[in-house]
Amino acid sequence: MITLCVQKKLDGPNGDMLLDLDIQIQEGQFVTLYGPSGAGKTSTLRILSGLLQAEKGKIEVNGTTWFDSATKIHQQPQQRNIGYVFQDYALFPNMTVEENLLFALPKEARKNEITTLLEMMELVALKERKPQTLSGGQKQRVALARALVQKPTLLLLDEPLSALDMKIRLKLQEYLLKVHKVYKLTTILISHDIGEIYKLSDQVFVLENGKVAKSGTPTQVFLNDKISGKFKFKGEVLNIEKDEVVYLVTVLIQNEMVKVIAQESEIRQLNIGDSVIVASKAFNPVIYKIDA
Amino acid sequence: MNWEPLFLTLKLAGVTTLLLLVLSIPLASWLSSTKSRLKPVVETLVSMPLVLPPTVLGFYFLVAFSPNNAFGSWLDEWFGLQLIFSFSGLVLASIIYSLPFMVHPIQAGLSAISPSLKEAAYVMGKSKFTTLVQVLLPTIKPSLLTGIVLAFAHTVGEFGVVLMIGGNIPGKTKVASIAIYDEVEALNYAGANFYSTVLFVVTFSILLTVYLINGGYLKRFWK
Numbered sequence: 411m412i413t414l415c416v417q418k419k420l421d422g423p424n425g426d427m428l429l430d431l432d433i434q435i436q437e438g439q440f441v442t443l444y445g446p447s448g449a450g451k452t453s454t455l456r457i458l459s460g461l462l463q464a465e466k467g468k469i470e471v472n473g474t475t476w477f478d479s480a481t482k483i484h485q486q487p488q489q490r491n492i493g494y495v496f497q498d499y500a501l502f503p504n505m506t507v508e509e510n511l512l513f514a515l516p517k518e519a520r521k522n523e524i525t526t527l528l529e530m531m532e533l534v535a536l537k538e539r540k541p542q543t544l545s546g547g548q549k550q551r552v553a554l555a556r557a558l559v560q561k562p563t564l565l566l567l568d569e570p571l572s573a574l575d576m577k578i579r580l581k582l583q584e585y586l587l588k589v590h591k592v593y594k595l596t597t598i599l600i601s602h603d604i605g606e607i608y609k610l611s612d613q614v615f616v617l618e619n620g621k622v623a624k625s626g627t628p629t630q631v632f633l634n635d636k637i638s639g640k641f642k643f644k645g646e647v648l649n650i651e652k653d654e655v656v657y658l659v660t661v662l663i664q665n666e667m668v669k670v671i672a673q674e675s676e677i678r679q680l681n682i683g684d685s686v687i688v689a690s691k692a693f694n695p696v697i698y699k700i701d702a
Numbered sequence: 703m704n705w706e707p708l709f710l711t712l713k714l715a716g717v718t719t720l721l722l723l724v725l726s727i728p729l730a731s732w733l734s735s736t737k738s739r740l741k742p743v744v745e746t747l748v749s750m751p752l753v754l755p756p757t758v759l760g761f762y763f764l765v766a767f768s769p770n771n772a773f774g775s776w777l778d779e780w781f782g783l784q785l786i787f788s789f790s791g792l793v794l795a796s797i798i799y800s801l802p803f804m805v806h807p808i809q810a811g812l813s814a815i816s817p818s819l820k821e822a823a824y825v826m827g828k829s830k831f832t833t834l835v836q837v838l839l840p841t842i843k844p845s846l847l848t849g850i851v852l853a854f855a856h857t858v859g860e861f862g863v864v865l866m867i868g869g870n871i872p873g874k875t876k877v878a879s880i881a882i883y884d885e886v887e888a889l890n891y892a893g894a895n896f897y898s899t900v901l902f903v904v905t906f907s908i909l910l911t912v913y914l915i916n917g918g919y920l921k922r923f924w925k
Contacts, residue, residue, distance in 0.1 A: 461821050487824040494825045500818035504840035513836065514826045560826060 411437055412564070412596060416467030416477070420453055420620065429453055429464075429620040435613070437472065438594045442607045444631075445617035451600045452497075454617070455566045458598070459494055460487035471563060493557030493565040493595070497572070499549045501541035507552050508537040514559040523559065530592070531555040531585060547578035551585065558589065565589075565597040572602065583609055604632055642689040647682050661688055703896055706873055707881035711901075714789070714877055715857040718796040722804040722853050723846075725797065730808035731834060749806075751799050760866025763795050767867070787869045792877075795863045803852040811845025812838060844916045851912045855905050 412435040420427050429450040435441050443451040456462035458469065460476065463484055469477040476485045502510050511524045528534050531551045541549060550570055557565060567586075571579045583606060590597055590610075601607055607614055607628050614631045616624040624631050645663035650672075652658075657672045659680065670688055672680075680686070729748070733741060751759060767774045767785040777783045785791030815838060823833040839846065861879040868875030870884065878897045885893035914920050 459825055461824070487821070488827045488829065490825070491827070492825045494822065496818040496822060498816055498818055500816065500822035502819065502822075502837050502841070504837070504843075513823075513828075516827060 411435070411470075411472060413468065413470040414454075414458060416457055416464035416469065418453065418457060418462070418464040418466075420450060424448070427620045429457075431620075431622060433615060433622065433625075435596060435598070437596055439612045440590055440597045440599070440610055441613045441615065442599045442601050442611040442628075443615050443617055444601060444604075444607060445623070449617040450620040451617055452568055455494070455568055455598065455600065458564065459492045459566060460485060460490050491560060491563050493560065493562035495550075495553045495557050495565075495567045495570045497568045497570070499541075499553040501549055501552055501556070503541055506538050506540055507533055507544075510541070510552060511556050511559050514556050516560055519560075523561075527555045527558055530588070546574050547582065550574065550578075550582055554582075554585065554589065558593065558595075561593075562595065565595045567597065567599040569600045569602070571606065579603075579606070586610060604628075608632075641695065642687055645686055645688055647680055647684045647686055649682065650677055650680060661686060663688065703893075704881075707876050707878045707897065708900055710873070710876065711858055711878040714792055714796060715854045717793050718800060718857045719804075719850055719854045721793065722797055722800060723850060726801070726804040726808055726849065727834075727839070730805050731812055731838075733805070733809050734812035749802050752802050756799060756860070756862030757866055759795065759799060760863040763791070763863070763867045767791060786867055787871060787875060789874055792864060792868045792875055795867055796857045796860060799860060799863050800853045800856045803856045804849040807845045807849040807852065808842065811842030815841055847912060847915060851908055855908055858901065858905060 412433075414431055414433045414435075416429070416431055418429045420429050427448075427450065431450075431454060443454060445451055453462060457464050457477075464477060464479070466479045467477070468475070468479070471490075475481075475483050476490055477483060502513065505513060508524065508528070511527065512521070515521065515524065528537055531554065533548075533551055533555060536544065536548060536552075541552065544552065554567075554570065571582055574582065586597075586599075587610060589595070599607075599610065601610075611628060614625065614628050615622050616631060643663045645661040645668070647659060648662050648667065649660040650657060651660075657674060657677045659670045659672050659677065661668050661670055668688065729744075733745060733748075764786065765771065767777065769775050769778050769784065769786070774786070777785065783790065785794060819837060819841070820830075820833050823837050824830075828836075859879065860877075861883070864875065864877055864880055865883075868877070868880070870876050870880055876884075878901055882894045882897045882901075885891070885897070
């Protein structure tokens with residue numbers, strides 16, 4: 411059980427912001443922090459790992475106090491046994507893949523742990539390579555393997571998949587699931603991808619302006635009252651053209667362009683670049699599986 | 703030809719560079735990570751030898767270390783150190799004179815490393831010292847090499863400070879740059895030319911080697 415109850419003043423993108431959290435996480439859970447940039451997600455991970463010190467509050471992990479402003483306890487990052495995967499991977503450029511893992515190995519631990527991890531993450535063929543020669547997805551696997559070497563009590567993942575393309579991303583999500591199943595680590599992930607969050611996490615905390623705006627299972631957080639047979643998508647107007655008696659409005663939804671028919675009365679208030687919602691009722695959507 | 707001034711120059715540059723390296727790594731590492739209000743002051747002091755005429759530095763050394771003054775006589779009494787007109791005095795003055803040439807490249811190298819690199823080592827339970835020695839310094843090898851070579855070459859080219867506090871004692875403080883000045887004053891142009899050519903060739907080769915290594919031109923011979 412992890413109790414994180416802290417306050418810390420941060421320089422947010424819109425001036426000072428108070429990070430004010432009171433979060434409880436059960437042991438072995440996969441938790442995601444979701445929210446706009448500058449909401450305090452990375453700072454939360456840094457406070458948990460001890461790289462950043464909170465001004466007030468208490469952090470307790472499985473009965474051990476990591477931080478307590480009242481009794482002036484602040485365990486150094488070195489004492490907390492945390493696996494941390496950084497956004498830029500932070501692989502040591504002077505060491506090979508295997509040496510990166512060996513460096514993370516605590517003195518008393520045995521080396522065959524490294525072999526197991528290299529095999530599990532399918533890195534055996536790459537173990538002699540330097541990080542600079544690896545692709546983004548490979549670096550990510552090394553960073554994840556390295557974070558697991560010390561058998562951490564807590565695994566922190568700071569947007570580890572955001573820089574990768576969809577196919578590698580899906581593959582790495584499988585690795586994350588595998589790791590979570592095998593090691594049963596309490597894991598905290600920062601992610602912007604709702605699909606990813608659904609797939610991986612037991613619990614989601616939505617952070618806004620340094621505070622938890624919503625929390626619960628992914629279904630509770632992202633679907634709550636919006637559940638209905640209605641299709642509703644946010645998009646941006648790219649073009650409006652006249653076609654005989656009707657108008658054709660081209661809307662960009664995510665990465666897809668959609669043409670929508672509109673009446674003259676509807677387009678009167680529309681301009682190119684406007685944010686719109688495209689909604690549809692009373693029809694039967696069909697689901698096709700996409701082969702990745 | 704008398705090779706003694708040249709050997710003395712190389713000895714001075716070697717000793718100075720070695721001591722500077724030991725001194726500059728902790729200093730540069732502090733400067734690259736501190737948020738202390740003292741930082742700008744320390745940075746200014748480190749950079750001062752870049753703009754100050756060497757004679758100014760030499761003059762204050764002369765005054766401070768003179769056995770006729772309090773500090774100089776205290777050094778003499780307690781440590782038996784006479785820094786004026788001695789080799790150890792030259793080393794001390796050279797360290798200060800070449801300090802920015804060693805500190806700046808190392809500091810720049812350390813500042814350019816993503817902070818997540820050392821943070822990654824800290825969460826693995828590694829101490830600051832282990833992180834510095836095993837991760838940060840190996841990562842900034844080109845900067846270290848630049849610092850070592852610049853400090854060495856700059857000490858070889860030193861003249862004003864040496865003249866002020868070292869004087870011109872053969873075998874002790876008469877380095878090559880002083881010897882050249884000496885020979886020219888004695889109208890012995892052949893002697894001056896000899897020292898000058900050697901210095902020119904030595905410094906040229908040193909700098910060329912650095913640019914070749916840091917530019918990666920030598921890698922094809924190793925692989």
